[in-house]
Amino acid sequence: MARVVVDVMLKPEILDPQGQAISRKLPQMGFEGIGAVRQGKRFELELEGEADEEALDRVRKIAETLLANPVIENFEVRVL
Amino acid sequence: MARVVVDVMLKPEILDPQGQAISRKLPQMGFEGIGAVRQGKRFELELEGEADEEALDRVRKIAETLLANPVIENFEVRVL
Numbered sequence: 001m002a003r004v005v006v007d008v009m010l011k012p013e014i015l016d017p018q019g020q021a022i023s024r025k026l027p028q029m030g031f032e033g034i035g036a037v038r039q040g041k042r043f044e045l046e047l048e049g050e051a052d053e054e055a056l057d058r059v060r061k062i063a064e065t066l067l068a069n070p071v072i073e074n075f076e077v078r079v080l
Numbered sequence: 081m082a083r084v085v086v087d088v089m090l091k092p093e094i095l096d097p098q099g100q101a102i103s104r105k106l107p108q109m110g111f112e113g114i115g116a117v118r119q120g121k122r123f124e125l126e127l128e129g130e131a132d133e134e135a136l137d138r139v140r141k142i143a144e145t146l147l148a149n150p151v152i153e154n155f156e157v158r159v160l
Contacts, residue, residue, distance in 0.1 A: 022146060026142065029142075033138065034139075035127070041119065041120070042089065042121060043102070045116075055113065058113065062114070066102060
């Protein structure tokens with residue numbers, strides 16, 4: 001049984017208000033030295049079989065159709 | 081300028097209804113061979129300086145106090 005991670009982040013040109021809110025809050029909390037913050041999603045999928053190319057292709061299709069919105073988000077699939 | 085990732089996932093013993101909803105939806109969409117799904121958060125932080133131990137310690141404190149809820153979530157800090 002393999003585990004695969006799908007990281008989903010907003011495209012760089014898309015405004016990320018959640019990340020901005022965190023970034024603005026940090027100095028008020030005494031944390032200096034952090035610039036921009038971006039917030040995204042991380043999914044961990046357990047495969048019933050091996051993480052071969054066919055399985056990873058399936059995960060990419062799942063990411064495209066269910067986990068990410070390809071209009072505004074990029075995603076990356078990798079084996080854990 | 082360095083980039084650091086903070087991955088935040090629910091602890092294994094905490095129920096993840098979002099992940100379960102995805103996992104249940106997959107067979108209906110024609111995707112077989114996927115077991116459990118867990119959904120978490122991913123943060124990308126830009127450091128103004130280098131990602132040395134001091135900076136990573138600061139990021140760990142930020143994760144603990146602002147990005148994750150240590151009662152129900154685990155987090156992991158790594159340099160991109």
